[in-house]
Amino acid sequence: MSNEAKCNCQFCNGHIAFDSAMAGQTVACPHCGMETKLFIPNVAKASPSKPPQNVSIEIKRGVSPLGVASLVLGIIACVFCWIPLLGLLVIPLALIGVLLAVVGITMAGINKKTGFAFPISGAITCLLSIILALAISGGTAALIQKAKKESDAASEKSESDQTKANKISTKFQHQIKIGNVMVTVMRVDHYSTSAESPTQHGLVVQTSNYLLVNLLANNESADRIYDYSTWRNAAKLTDNKGNNFPRIIDWKKVVPTYEMRSGWTGDPPDDWTKAQFGQSTRLQPHGGQLEEMLGFDIPASHGEILYLELPAENIGGSGVFRFEIPANIIVPPL
Numbered sequence: 001m002s003n004e005a006k007c008n009c010q011f012c013n014g015h016i017a018f019d020s021a022m023a024g025q026t027v028a029c030p031h032c033g034m035e036t037k038l039f040i041p042n043v044a045k046a047s048p049s050k051p052p053q054n055v056s057i058e059i060k061r062g063v064s065p066l067g068v069a070s071l072v073l074g075i076i077a078c079v080f081c082w083i084p085l086l087g088l089l090v091i092p093l094a095l096i097g098v099l100l101a102v103v104g105i106t107m108a109g110i111n112k113k114t115g116f117a118f119p120i121s122g123a124i125t126c127l128l129s130i131i132l133a134l135a136i137s138g139g140t141a142a143l144i145q146k147a148k149k150e151s152d153a154a155s156e157k158s159e160s161d162q163t164k165a166n167k168i169s170t171k172f173q174h175q176i177k178i179g180n181v182m183v184t185v186m187r188v189d190h191y192s193t194s195a196e197s198p199t200q201h202g203l204v205v206q207t208s209n210y211l212l213v214n215l216l217a218n219n220e221s222a223d224r225i226y227d228y229s230t231w232r233n234a235a236k237l238t239d240n241k242g243n244n245f246p247r248i249i250d251w252k253k254v255v256p257t258y259e260m261r262s263g264w265t266g267d268p269p270d271d272w273t274k275a276q277f278g279q280s281t282r283l284q285p286h287g288g289q290l291e292e293m294l295g296f297d298i299p300a301s302h303g304e305i306l307y308l309e310l311p312a313e314n315i316g317g318s319g320v321f322r323f324e325i326p327a328n329i330i331v332p333p334l
Helices: 065-080 084-109 118-170 256-261 270-276
Strands: 003-010 015-019 027-028 035-037 174-178 181-196 204-221 228-229 237-238 281-282 286-296 305-310 320-326
Touching: 065 084, 065 118, 084 118, 174 270, 174 320, 181 305, 181 320, 281 286
Parallel strands: none
Antiparallel strands: 003 015, 027 035, 174 181, 181 204, 204 286, 228 281, 237 305, 305 320
16 A cells, blocks of 8 residues: 555554545444544644754652751750750750751752751751850859859958958957056947927837946056046047037936936935046045046947047046047947
8 A cells, every 4th residue: 555544443442554545434443343434643743943842840849857857856945945044955956956957958959859948947946046045044144143243242341341340349449548547448338218209199209319438447556646527528539430429418318318227226326426427536546446427429320430539637647548449349229
């Protein structure tokens, strides 16, 4: 056959060869015997004028298991990194997540079978948790260290103040001798008086604060008599802040409170009053003594050291008895 053509049986799909001039005729299929129509199939011919076109094929990437693991570790680290100090424990976990993310990104770039989204997200989350853990724990540690330094400084200051107070106490000399007369500061008491308020009946209020300085003068001469004139009108009391303690001239202001503390009951005899609160007398040889009590009003805020000056001319001598009295030895009020 010069013009041979081929077609398929319409029933069994078997190949039938025939002369192209018989196209359109119905014949019995040599394979199944059924009557089928002969036809010439249409064959698409490529046009020589059109060049072949490039076909791009998109490969769909899968999920990176390493990236997912990295993201999970990063989320866990972010949850606990906010806890001060304990948050540092998540850093090893976050570093493992960063390592998994780096491997996942590398594999995605090499085999192109997995995506970059999960590895990159995991790496960012893990790095963020590390930064937060370091920042929060570092800030907390700095605050703790600052508080510790302040506490140590306060403790050192307290110890320094106590040492200073001890030095002041040891510096106090309660006895000073000029000539043959030894003067001793026996005691310093802080007293306060109270009374019913003139404006609010029934309410007891404090009316005054004062110091009572107990002195003892002793004549150590074997043959000399010293004439003594009271220091009540001549004594001077100041402090290291420059405050002046006004003298109390009227003994009646301080006697009642002194009686209360000493347990005295009843009216004091005249000789006791004179002996305790100022007089002019003579100090006999061989240990002649006299006791003097000096009252001073207390300023609003006194210093840590009191300076008591007693002119020696009150005992017929020259110079000044100067005492430095630490405030921490003052006996507080009842």
